[in-house]
Amino acid sequence: MIDLLLEPFGYQYMVKAIWVSALVGGVCAFLSCFLMLKGWSLMGDALAHAIVPGVALAYLLKVPYAAGAFFSGLLAALAMALVRVRTQLREDAVIGIVFTTFFAAGLLIVSINPTSVNVQSIVLGNILGISDEDVVQVAIIAAVSLVVLLARWRDLMLVFFDENQARAVGLSPMRLKILFFVLLSACTVAALQTVGAVLVIAMVITPGATAYLLSDRFGRLICIAITLGVVTSAAGAYASYFLDGSTGGLIVVFQTILFLLAFVFAPKHGRLAAARAARAVSEMP
């Protein structure tokens, strides 16, 4: 029995998949704490789709896929910012237009050069088949992002909470927001390998949303989210060995299960707690 449970660790590709997933899951969870608080969750989705043409082009031109992805993600972010500032359109419409355009361009590039990339590995991810080269890229991106976030999370929190106060204590909200979106694009690129473009959105939202139900303190919320991200990602990669299922699918399913548990049982913000509170109020004389 124990031998069976330890079996995945006997394969190098499994060990690699587990730790890379855990690392990426942790950083994405860190970012999710910020993203979900601003109502910018769709931005994560948009970025994930917007990097597809960059990846396709990068494979076509034989440059590191991370460079291509990062470039097209940045381009998409700039396009969104530009349309947002120059028109009266609402944010969701702007995001919708930009990311579908980029995604369509990506599909088009792939379909015109069918041999250059496997579109499925971009859209759905393929952590089990990740090359050593890609592992290095992912690890560097994740490690650098993690260090930057650890150093700057308090400043980012202030900017997200109260830009005016950020300004009053001498911070530059503009610069910090750019930093955040650069990190987000970079981590989306990294997560692309593990869960694919479609499910990245879950990685950069669900852990933060779950932690939000469990804590009223931002610092603690970050710790909870990172733990959730690391554990579910590692567990997803591990379980995919036995179930022979998609790693991305399993990671996101695990994250959703934890979210649902928090939704029902969270000590203060869960449904049961709410029901108890309502009963306590109605029983008051």
Next chain:
Amino acid sequence: MSVSATGLSGSDDVKPSIVVERVTVRYGNGVTAVNDASFSLGAGTICALVGINGSGKSTLFKTLMGFLKPARGSVSIAGLPVRQALKRGLVAYVPQAEEVDWSFPVLVEDVVMMGRYGHMGFLRIAGRADREAVEQALARVNMLEFRERQIGELSGGQRKRVFLARALAQGGQVILLDEPFTGVDVKTEDAIVALMRELRAEGRLMLVSTHNLGSIPDFCDQVVIINKTVLAAGPTQTTFIHDNLQRAFGGALRHFRLGGADLHEDADERHVTVITDDERPLVLYGRQDSETQAPGTTNGETADAGKAEPVKDAAP
């Protein structure tokens, strides 16, 4: 009382002031929000900033916060350009309730700690001085027992006090308060006013944007009246008068003038003017054609003008 003693090392020896010189602010879409505005304020001052919605009050605040850059003219705070004043933590800001995301996962003490960022190192790790400043600031606004509450769980008045505490913890010598009395009960309003008086006695400078016209003569020693530009600025006694308010508010305010037969049956020539911008009304007492008289100069009748409920009720 000694919050300022733990304040930013450089802010104690600074004499707070605001000098706005011929400032014009334009938005990206070409709309001029403030045109050729000038006024100046010194240390130990509470100044009211009044004007109708859209008169440029918040534009002016944003300019003082360095968020908007004037197209023309200059702003200096404590003799420094806005950016430098901000860098030195001289300017504290108490936001309007609507500007704050109350569901944000932060506790009361976390919010107050945000005032200390300018005093911390690169990683923003709170030291003993920071924790002490937070505690003192919370004690001063009487919110110490709520320090571990999530901010959304507080009442309107408590929320205001938390943000005031943040301004105190920051040690800002210039404090900008945006609508501090909106959604606040009378008791809290009195507590805020009492605190502001203490801060004035310490030599700080407060600029208060408010619709609460009635209480302005109570605690503001200076008034700036704006409508796209500064219409009048100066001591409350000589500036906060009927004619200036009439120019600033025009027909935009409830404005009742009650006299003669409305009030009494004998031939008394005195009359009462009530001006209200939705909150505590301003009541001016005057004789025929002498309305330019400042409130409070007649015989101190305006001292509790704001509480003149019967007058307000008598209005149609």
